[in-house]
Amino acid sequence: MRLPAFDYIEPKTLKEAAKRLASNKGAVLLAGGTDLLVNMKHRVIMPKQIIHLKALPKLQYITSGKEGLKIGALTTLHEIATSPMLKERWNIIAQAAQEVGAYAHQSMGTLGGNLCQENRCRFFNQSPFWRGVRPPCLKAGGKVCYVVPKGNKCYSTYCGDMAPALIALGAQIKIEGMEGERSLPLKKLYTHNGKKPLALKKGEILKEVFVPPASGKALYLKWRVRESLEFPIVSLALYVEKDQKDQIKKARIVFSGVGSGPVEATLAERIWKAGPLNEQTIEKVAEQAVKEISPMRTSIHSPAYKRKMAGILLKEALKQIYS
Ligand SMILES: Cc1cc2nc3c(=O)[nH]c(=O)nc-3n(C[C@H](O)[C@H](O)[C@H](O)COP(=O)(O)OP(=O)(O)OC[C@H]3O[C@@H](n4cnc5c(N)ncnc54)[C@H](O)[C@@H]3O)c2cc1C
Structure with missing residues (x-):
């Protein structure tokens, strides 16, 4: 093409x-x-x-210090996936980058492009020939959503791998625009509106990702059809940090592939935090988390299947993070 x-x-x-x-x-x-x-x-x-x-200098770097980690928006996913410093101190970030597409996507693809990638839908990501049999959908400039034909909203799905891992770590972003620079939590970049998924104003460019120091444990798991070249059917990032009394201070569960933006299961996080961590709590956390996601029929996988796999993946992740 x-x-x-x-x-x-x-x-x-x-x-x-x-x-x-x-x-x-x-x-x-x-x-x-x-x-x-x-x-x-x-x-x-x-x-x-x-x-x-890509021709812009100075936006391709990974640096860390006492204040935290900084990654320039033009840093490639390959650089992130293979960085010895990230593997040692922020492994979940390297792990998520390694899960993106295949080698070609990682060597060409950048962190900024990954975070700002378009939402996906089976009625949108198709050739003109395929789409030509019906009027354009809402996302392609038309008036109807073929996923929810009676609705007036676009339900296209966010399928990025990097955002859940970075949101779980409490990442912030720096944005450059006509009015200067502004910072915001990465989770606020996502509008959860499939038609316009990013909260960037006209002329704004993602410049840098900042991750505060993280002393807890983190994990990224992805469920997909093939081992490579695949967006997540569902994926999730977990982060848990305990205080000196071994009480959970921070607990984060962030999904991709199950909503129009990365979805944080905040009520499930509360159950996890309240503990104690045993089979019963893990069941309850997973039960609650699947109620907080809203997968739609935007891919070949049914919402019921996505919910089921989200629960299974979360239970597995909770077991792995404590093993
Ligand atoms: C077959 C295939 C499989 C894939 N699998 C995965 C996968 O498993 N997981 C995954 O996450 N992605 C996947 N992708 C999507 C894509 O390869 C990655 O998301 C990649 O990281 C995008 O980065 P890029 O630099 O190439 O973005 P680009 O294609 O250059 O840009 C993507 C979007 O972001 C905007 N953008 C880019 N940089 C900035 C910036 N600094 N500020 C503001 N906006 C910006 C662009 O305008 C564009 O709208 C896949 C793609 C293909 C074709």
Whole structure:
């Protein structure tokens, strides 16, 4: 499949990129291109102008200090997956990067592109020929959602691997825009609205991910059809931190693949925190967590199957994190 025609620019600075993005309605950012170019080939995104970020210096780094960890938005997933420092101190981040697609996606794909990837749906991620048999869906600019035809909302699903791991660690992001720089918790980047999944304002660019020091245990598990080249059917990140009295101080459960953004199961976290950790509590945590996710028929897997696998995966993860 060929790409549609577009203008191409390589800005010299982040400010210039933000200005170009803000001033041109048909412009989009390109990082590794492993998500965007596929969507362009499918003609579900038809930008007039592409602003390639890869030429920008200084956005490709992994640094850590007492204050925490910083990763530049243009750092590749391969660099993250193979970083000895991450493997030693923030293994869940390296683990999640290793789970993305296949080697080609990891070597081209960036952290920023992964966090900002488009939501997915079986009615959206299709060729023009496939989609041509019916009017466009809400996400593709039409008026109807074929997943919930009576609704007026887009239910496309967030399927990224990096966001749950980083949200579980309490990550913050830095964004550059026309009005300067702002920071926000990564979980607030996601609107949970399938039509416009990201809370980025016009001209805003994700610049850096910051992770505060984490002394607890963390784990990322992913359920998918094949061992590689697959988005999650459902995946989850766990983080648990205890105080000196061995009481749970922080407990986080964050899913991907089961909602229009990464989903934190906050009520299940409370049950986990209240403990004690035994078979009964694990059952209760899983029972509650599957009530907090809302998988839709946006892939070949039914919502019932996704819920069931989410519960199984969570029970497995809770056992593994304490083993
Ligand atoms: C076959 C296949 C399998 C895949 N499997 C997985 C998988 O298992 N897990 C997974 O998470 N992903 C998967 N992907 C999606 C994609 O490869 C990854 O998410 C990748 O990390 C995207 O990064 P990128 O740099 O290539 O993004 P790009 O394609 O360059 O960009 C993606 C989106 O993010 C925006 N963007 C990029 N950088 C920024 C920034 N700094 N600030 C604001 N917006 C930005 C772009 O405008 C675009 O809309 C898969 C893709 C394919 C084709």
